[in-house]
Amino acid sequence: MISVASVLEAMGYEMKVFSFEDGPCSSIWSTIGIPVEILPVDTKLLTSIDWLDYDGMLVNSIEARPVFSSLLQEPFKSVPVIWTVQETSLAHCIREYKSSGMTQILGGWQEVFSRANVIVFPNYILPVMYAAFDSGNYFVIPGSPAPAFQADRFIAKNYDKDVRISLSLGPRDFVIAMVGSQFSYDGLLMEEALVLQAVGPLLQQYPSENSTQTELKVRILTGNQTDKHRIALEAIALNVGFSRGAVEHVAVEDTDNLLAIANLVIYCSCLDEQSFPGVLVEAMILEKLVIAPDLGMITKYIDDGINGLLFPRKNIAMLSQVLLQVVSNGELSDLGKNIASVGKARAKDLMASETIEGYAVLLENVIKFPSETLTPLSAGEIPLPLKQEWKWHLFEDVKNLYNVNESLADCKMLQKMDWHRNRKDDPHSITPKIDETFSAIAWKEERANGIMSAKMKLEEEYLKERSDQPHGTWEEVYRNVKxxxxxxxxxxxxxxxxxxxxxxxxxxxxxxxxxxxxxxxxxxxxxxxxxxxxxxxxxxxxxxxxxxxxxxxxxxxxxxxxxxxxxxxxxxxxxxxxxxxxxxxxxxxxxxxxxxxxxxxxxxxxxxxxxxxxxxxxxxxxxxxxxxxxxxxxxxxxxxxxxxxxxxxxxxxxxxxxxxxxxxxxxxxxxxxxxxxxxxxxxxxxxxxxxxxxxxxxxxxxxxxxxxxxxxxxxxxxxxxxxxxxxxxxxxxxxxxxx
Structure with missing residues (x-):
């Protein structure tokens, strides 16, 4: 968001940042001239902001949920809100909330998702994961520096040996990572089987399974595949010639680990999607050789033989020839290493231009400015140098950068947020809630009693007037009634x-x-x-x-x-x-x-x-x-x-x-x-x-x-x-x- 904001500022937008924590990025906002205000976590104090002072809001995390307590109320309902959701943690919790009967929590999330004018996702799988909250305001702007941060974070930790052990790999094994689409579809098993067959000829470069030398291992990144799918694929691997255990599946949670220790990465899905796969971006940043089918969304960013290798999607068998060009004597050839090196150089800013321009276009369509405001530049007027790369240089001196987005790891972390508690989440909160309930009931009863007493007093006065003036004129009666x-x-x-x-x-x-x-x-x-x-x-x-x-x-x-x-x-x-x-x-x-x-x-x-x-x-x-x-x-x-x-x-x-x-x-x-x-x-x-x-x-x-x-x-x-x-x-x- 810092890269997007710096470009928006150059376009003529005036901005202010609100944050719930004084984190490592606060100094970066100040560096680019954007003021930062730290908000209290207490929602009662949070409501003391006049959001009408702003023509629009860009919300950048699901942790910003407390601010919607005021945005859901008049007169702030009219303030345009663009909410970028990159986290998967809440999506993984939806099923748990449903099974536990936490309808109040689900309803609260659905309400705030509906309040946003636009919910922006960086890829096309997240809208599917958040389908339960979809009110017709979902929008995808492909691209994000997040995969690069993920890769850099793993490099900073540097525990290759432990990862290999956890994935049942030897220290000298040559590892091919097979990755694919995050969507499930009927032809996926066939495509993975064909890729395994294409990898088969490489087995001749490796000694038998009883040797202490380098072995060829294949690890397949598994999404929502069934047990039958996995069993069938392992049977195919045995038929191709792989030894038992040489081909195994890896859970999505271990994506970073798998990409980090892989020698090359094959994208085995031929489903023509709308954006470049984030998993390939991360692999390229880790300087892994990427081989993929010649799909439109892939050829847009990969030049065959320059920063990656391509094989014809209609003839997956040609993949064998591609592999033999870059794997020699059981190792990655110099050609493969050079291609991987170029891929790393290009990958860090891959899709930056499309992302930044996408936000600029979205703002043009969502935000309307008062007549006294100087209109900012349009998306088409953004100078190319401003939008062609992420602002990596701003993060060079930031410490603890790789821990920035680790707070929302699971549902338990979400439940710790004050606005996310209910009786099932926190038993100790039951008593205060009961006290508040009885307090509200007592107030309602007191108010009802007061109104009833006042009505009775009025009726008594009215009856007294009628008894005191039984023969009054119509004018007097009219005045009394009024x-x-x-x-x-x-x-x-x-x-x-x-x-x-x-x-x-x-x-x-x-x-x-x-x-x-x-x-x-x-x-x-x-x-x-x-x-x-x-x-x-x-x-x-x-x-x-x-x-x-x-x-x-x-x-x-x-x-x-x-x-x-x-x-x-x-x-x-x-x-x-x-x-x-x-x-x-x-x-x-x-x-x-x-x-x-x-x-x-x-x-x-x-x-x-x-x-x-x-x-x-x-x-x-x-x-x-x-x-x-x-x-x-x-x-x-x-x-x-x-x-x-x-x-x-x-x-x-x-x-x-x-x-x-x-x-x-x-x-x-x-x-x-x-x-x-x-x-x-x-x-x-x-x-x-x-x-x-x-x-x-x-x-x-x-x-x-x-x-x-x-x-x-x-x-x-x-x-x-x-x-x-x-x-x-x-x-x-x-x-x-x-x-």
Whole structure:
């Protein structure tokens, strides 16, 4: 991922890395100028990141699973996620989870796999292994430096003698490794048998089995073959002339060991696949002579006689002649050694260009940038020197590099992850879970009892009013009924914090949408949440349900278009019923996420200024346009407005004014109000405080303006998805996420 990221940065992407550990690669990210932030493993702390600050995410490990706890919640569900899955450990555990009845774990994994816009695999076997989680978002970008790391790791360990003993090989045996496709198919046994027959003539170069000299041994890498398959192949080997034990099968887990001690490697599968086999890449990096059939995906990367040898797939018997060219007197000939040496030199960067370009193309299709963003280079514009090799030089001084990806070896390691526990995995976790369950039940019962008591009190008051006024007029009855209904509607929005607010001159409202925003909302009586949807409200909080006060927000279209203005309009609708303070304020949760919210000292200073009327009917704000990250050039009001609205801000405002005031301005942008540019600045991100009566005047004008904009844009936007204030159907620097 470092190689891909370095190219993306050169293309114009701005990136930041998040990691759960300060591992050996952290210094490499810093070397290429990409900042690194270490995330807490605690998912509660992890949720304090505003993922909307990023136009997309590249997730690089299944260990990054905890981050999805917030990405599965609104408002972060819209953030594009590209998740690269290279590990096989989880795939091997799926069957175990199913047999053990761990449906909750399986469901959790399926949910996060479905959340990603694209799941990227480096080969075509992994999508098959993860078929249980497939929701139609799988994609393969062939190629990875992983085989090279595997080979280098084995070389670094250097225990050839122990490996030979474990594979029943003598120290001087000439070993041929037969490898093939990871897929099972009907013709595989026939192809392996034909390859064994083609190897048979080499037996003449070796003495009898009772000799202490070099012997010819064949080891066949076994995938999901049955016992019948293995028995049949061993019988064929005896018929060819091999002694018993000379031809044996090796499990997939020993692939690295087999390739490391083999003298040459034969790819015996003639199945025409879509990508170059990773097992051959690893063999070539280990400087093993590779012999393979002339399949299209192999001839693309192997030049016959240069970095490998080919034999015709329709005439496997020709393999004998190829073998006799490179095996002489029981040893690999100089020709074979030279070919293996060239193969090693080329293999380390094999398919690097296709992989890097594949990610660039994928990002182009998944990520859409806001209008103020400078669009990065396209995949076709990447200079060849940037993409033709992996960035090996960056890893030269990194210690413990070969232990980087060894943490997820089996299912037990996966179960140790906090987000992966359940009763069957960790018996000690049962008690806390039961406590949490009873705590939740107690809270629900308490809440239900409170609601029931309040309803009974209302009913008693209503009955008392009926008995006290049996002969009231219809107007009086109507007023009483409306009062009771109003109390019922407001009942769920009141708690002890409302009493604390009594007497305060100010209440600051924090509009929010979805559970993902909860960590950014304040708990003190100075603040009050206002949810833009009836869903995702905080339990036990006195949040206001904006959608019940403004039913227009039940429409997802208008909720997204209006944003915080939806909260303004909802509060202004019969404001005296819910807001009784002389001053009103708003603070975006995204301001808190950026740590630009009011400090305790600022809150105290503002309250004092309001109570003493230090500035009169003032407008206080604390997020400035001149410090907005989108305003790099310190532009004036109209220039920045145009920059972040696809260049059409002034045009849209002009047309809205024409609708409001019935004017004919004929597209003259100079007719717009001249905004002051006297060295001061403007408020951004809807974080401000003003007198309540001034707020109502502001909302009156805002509603007229929004109505005019809606009439101007609705039809085209609703029918085509295009808006004149955006360059794309969805306005969404790329985040690279690596664990």
């Amino acid at each position: 009062r009771v209904d109003r109390m019922k509607n407001e009942l769920h929005e009141r708690d002890e914090k409302e009493l604390e607010r009594t007497g305060q001159p100010l209440c600051i409202y924090e509009p929010f949408y979805g559970e993902g925003t909860w960590p950014f909302l304040h708990q003190s009586s100075l603040y009050r949440g206002i949810g833009l949807s009836s869903k995702g409200r905080r339990f036990g909080a006195d949040d206001i349900d904006a959608s019940s006060r403004l039913p227009l927000l039940n429409s997802g279209y208008y909720r997204d278009i209006l944003g915080e203005f939806g909260a303004f309009f909802a509060l202004a609708n019969r404001i005296d019923r819910i807001h009784k303070n002389s001053w009103i304020g708003f603070q975006s949760w995204r301001v808190t996420a950026r740590k630009a919210n009011l400090s305790k000292n600022a809150e105290s200073a503002m309250l004092e200024a309001i109570q003493t009327q230090k500035h009169g009917d003032a407008f206080y704000f604390w997020v400035r346009m001149d410090q907005d990250p989108r305003n790099h050039a310190n532009q004036d009001f109209w220039s920045l407005c145009d920059a972040i609205n696809a260049g059409n801000c002034r045009l849209a405002v002009l047309e809205a004014f024409q609708r409001i005031y019935g004017l004919q301005l004929d597209g003259d942008l100079n007719s717009l109000p001249r905004m002051p540019n006297d060295g001061d600045t403007w408020s951004v991100m809807q974080s401000w405080v003003m007198p309540t009566r001034s707020f109502l005047e502001f909302v009156m004008f805002s509603r007229m303006f929004v109505d005019a904009l809606d009439a101007q844009m609705y039809d085209k936007h609703n029918q085509t998805g295009h808006c004149i204030l955006s360059l794309h159907r969805t306005s969404t620097a790329t985040l690279v996420f690596s664990s």
